Amino acid sequence: MGTYTALLALPDGTMAMDAAARVPNADVINNAEAGVWVIWRTEADTDAEGIQALQEIRLRAEMFPEFVDGGVTPSGADPTLFQTTPFIILRGAAFIIHTEEVLCL
Numbered sequence: 676m677g678t679y680t681a682l683l684a685l686p687d688g689t690m691a692m693d694a695a696a697r698v699p700n701a702d703v704i705n706n707a708e709a710g711v712w713v714i715w716r717t718e719a720d721t722d723a724e725g726i727q728a729l730q731e732i733r734l735r736a737e738m739f740p741e742f743v744d745g746g747v748t749p750s751g752a753d754p755t756l757f758q759t760t761p762f763i764i765l766r767g768a769a770f771i772i773h774t775e776e777v778l779c780l
Contacts, residue, residue: 676718677766679725683713683733684760694736701736722766726773729764 685691688705694713695701701715715732719725764773 676720677725678716679719679722679729679772680714680716680765681729681733682761682763682765683736684762685711685713686760687711698732698736722772725766726764733762 683694685694688703688711691703691705691711691713695703698713698715701713704712704714713736715729715736717725717728717732719728760776762775763771766772
């Protein structure tokens, strides 16, 4: 069994704090030089299981509490996609096993 860590970059601290509130035991790093990151961890037996578990948690971080338009557009949010942000998964202390760009609303 190994420890897997997810790092999700977000544009600002407020958005990161909102996302972290939806993820159990998530931390927020807000550093002028490194940027704003939401970080969470899980334990898994294989890389595939670790990636899947962290991806499912990432979806929770991206959820909005209320939706309009029949569940399509987040309430009070501009539905325009404004940037892609890095999403990185590490195995152990620093071995990168998965990266992708995530579209943020």
